Amino acid sequence: MKKFIILISILTISAFQSCKKEDSPGDNYDFSNSIAPYVTIEALEDIEVAAGDVVDVTLQMRTSLQQSVTATYKVTGIINTPSATVVFPAEETEASASLTIPVNAAVGSTAVFTLVSAKTADGKSLTIGQNANSAQQTFTIEVVQ
Structure with a gap:
């Protein structure tokens, strides 16, 4: 008799639990990607270099994509590059650009x-900067020796 009461209790609890499926814990996880992919400069701190040095700049993406991404940047001042690009290969989150400081600087x-900007291989524009503030995605290189 005790086994029968336990079995009825388990079946009753299961029946009530299954009636409220939308309220069931574990069925309502949100796996949507609510933050758009973005590209940033890894280190935004100003740097000091010597004339003739090579500066490697690492760009990062929030998430890897299944297609390549082309990031466009510009350099003004002692290095004048109005438009250059770096390509993130598919499934990669980092890419590098190398800048050579002139010897006579x-x-x-x-x-x-x-x-400046970033686009996927199929032409979709990506956000620049984590907070969609592209004005913050810049840093200064100063020649100190």
Whole structure:
């Protein structure tokens, strides 16, 4: 008799639980991707270099994509590159750009690196910066020696 009462209790609890499926814990997880993919400069701190140095700039994406992404940047000042690109291969979250400081650069001269835009291989524009503030995606390179 005790086994029969336990069996009836288990069946009753199961029946009531299954009636409220929309309220059931575990069925309402949100796996949607609510933050759009974005591209940033890994380190935004200003840097000091010597004339003739090579500066490697690492760009990062929030998430890897199944297609390549082309990021466009510009450099103004002692290095004048109005438009250059770096390509993130498919499934990669980092890409690098190399800048060579001119050997004859004067002490105190600067160059400003700015991330301008990013597009996927199929033409979709990506957000620049984590907070969609592209004005913050810049840093200065200063020649100190």
